[in-house]
Amino acid sequence: MALRNSETAFGWMAKGFHWLTALAIAAMFVIAWRMDALPIGLAKLQAYGWHKSIGLTILVVTALRLLWRLVNPQPPFLGNSRWQGRASTAAHWLLYACLIALPVLGWLMSAAANTPVNLFGLVVLPNPIAPDRELAHLFEEAHETLAYGLLGLVALHAAAALKHHLVDRDATLRRMLTLLPLFVLIGAATAGAAPSEEMPPWRADPAKSRIAFTFTQLGAPIEGVFESYDVDIQFNPEGPAGEVRVVIDTDSIDTGDDDRDDQARGDDFFAVAYFPQAVFEAHEIRRVASGYEAVGALTLKGSTKSIVLPFTLEIDGGTARAEGMLVVNRQDFAIGTGEWATNLAVGDEVTIAISVTATRTYEPVVAGEAAVQKP
Ligand code: HEM
Numbered sequence: 001m002a003l004r005n006s007e008t009a010f011g012w013m014a015k016g017f018h019w020l021t022a023l024a025i026a027a028m029f030v031i032a033w034r035m036d037a038l039p040i041g042l043a044k045l046q047a048y049g050w051h052k053s054i055g056l057t058i059l060v061v062t063a064l065r066l067l068w069r070l071v072n073p074q075p076p077f078l079g080n081s082r083w084q085g086r087a088s089t090a091a092h093w094l095l096y097a098c099l100i101a102l103p104v105l106g107w108l109m110s111a112a113a114n115t116p117v118n119l120f121g122l123v124v125l126p127n128p129i130a131p132d133r134e135l136a137h138l139f140e141e142a143h144e145t146l147a148y149g150l151l152g153l154v155a156l157h158a159a160a161a162l163k164h165h166l167v168d169r170d171a172t173l174r175r176m177l178t179l180l181p182l183f184v185l186i187g188a189a190t191a192g193a194a195p196s197e198e199m200p201p202w203r204a205d206p207a208k209s210r211i212a213f214t215f216t217q218l219g220a221p222i223e224g225v226f227e228s229y230d231v232d233i234q235f236n237p238e239g240p241a242g243e244v245r246v247v248i249d250t251d252s253i254d255t256g257d258d259d260r261d262d263q264a265r266g267d268d269f270f271a272v273a274y275f276p277q278a279v280f281e282a283h284e285i286r287r288v289a290s291g292y293e294a295v296g297a298l299t300l301k302g303s304t305k306s307i308v309l310p311f312t313l314e315i316d317g318g319t320a321r322a323e324g325m326l327v328v329n330r331q332d333f334a335i336g337t338g339e340w341a342t343n344l345a346v347g348d349e350v351t352i353a354i355s356v357t358a359t360r361t362y363e364p365v366v367a368g369e370a371a372v373q374k375p
């Protein structure tokens with residue numbers, strides 16, 4: 001098959017441009033809907049990154065495609081209806097206009113929202129305009145309206161192509177067809193199934209993960225654990241960037257003594273009937289000399305305090321082990337009221353130790369996201 005168009009047929013370059021763009025547009029909608037649905041976090045940010053990078057690539061590819069069109073003959077419209085010929089030409093130019101205007105609007109929207117585009121994580125593009133909230137909103141509306149306009153136009157366009165093929169039985173669709181997109185799809189599916197070295201997902205091993213605490217009772221150290229908790233980690237050690245959310249069921253406290261556990265569940269201590277969960281949430285993970293720090297807040301018995309959880313991370317092949325420890329003052333969270341308020345029997349300082357062992361999995365979860373559950 002020829003590279004260039006002839007007077008009657010599209011060459012493989014024009015076909016390649018057409019079908020690769022069509023695949024990229026389909027991917028853009030899938031990513032757009034996904035990034036909208038994802039909760040705020042690293043995975044959402046990454047989806048935005050892909051949307052913007054692929055979108056701007058479509059802009060560049062469209063410019064090259066139009067140049068290619070300029071220096072190639074154009075196979076004529078097949079059919080006898082003049083209005084259909086004109087409608088076809090108009091639809092094609094409208095499609096080209098969308099392929100240019102959408103990425104440009106997207107880029108302007110991002111710049112106005114003060115979010116520079118990092119193209120595939122390789123180069124940060126300069127903002128074409130200064131930040132402006134109102135403009136950002138305007139561009140967002142225009143981008144969304146045009147995106148759904150394009151969707152409608154593509155539906156009409158594909159329906160017309162099928163009509164040519166099935167009703168008029170002419171060569172319109174056949175002369176545009178190529179096996180290329182099939183190869184791309186197979187390639188993408190293979191790449192998707194292959195392990196990604198860049199941002200491997202991690203899944204914690206409940207049997208090797210532990211949330212423990214140590215306090216003193218009558219001067220003697222006592223260790224306890226929480227048996228039931230959820231840990232959600234989105235983390236890229238190279239970044240570093242990420243989020244951690246640990247939700248602990250306070251009812252699951254186990255200090256090795258039933259009477260003491262019952263007392264700990266009572267109103268003077270964890271008041272589990274009113275505060276069944278303790279939550280640690282960190283939205284920033286930063287690198288420090290000794291390892292990393294998760295900067296966030298601990299909510300316990302209705303009080304929220306900012307805390308920084310230092311942790312170390314060891315990655316050995318397919319296994320990652322994170323260990324963190326911090327000391328909190330139980331008085332900050334009103335743990336131990338009434339006769340327990342003084343530190344005569346129970347010390348004020350409580351050391352919390354978190355250890356999570358996670359293994360690399362290639363299950364189809366969002367890259368960089370690991371959900372850890374302990375029953
Ligand atoms: C041909 C290319 C593009 C297509 C087809 C496309 C399509 C879409 C769609 C369908 C949405 C969701 C609209 C909604 O339902 O709210 C969206 C949102 C968005 N797009 Fe694009 N887009 C393209 C290019 C770009 C580019 C190049 C950028 C930035 C450089 C961009 C930035 C965004 C952003 C930031 C949003 C989210 C807006 C919000 O917060 O609601 N897009 N896009």
Ligand code: HEM
Nearest residue numbers: 018021022025069077092095096154158161162172173176
């Ligand atoms: C996002 C999706 C799509 C976009 C943006 C798009 C865009 C375009 C454009 C701009 C042209 C004009 C090419 C030129 O002559 O310069 C074209 C041609 C064509 N498209 Fe698409 N297209 C899409 C999807 C489809 C689909 C799904 C089909 C088939 C079901 C299709 C079938 C055709 C055919 C047969 C032609 C050649 C028309 C002719 O010979 O006059 N396209 N497309």
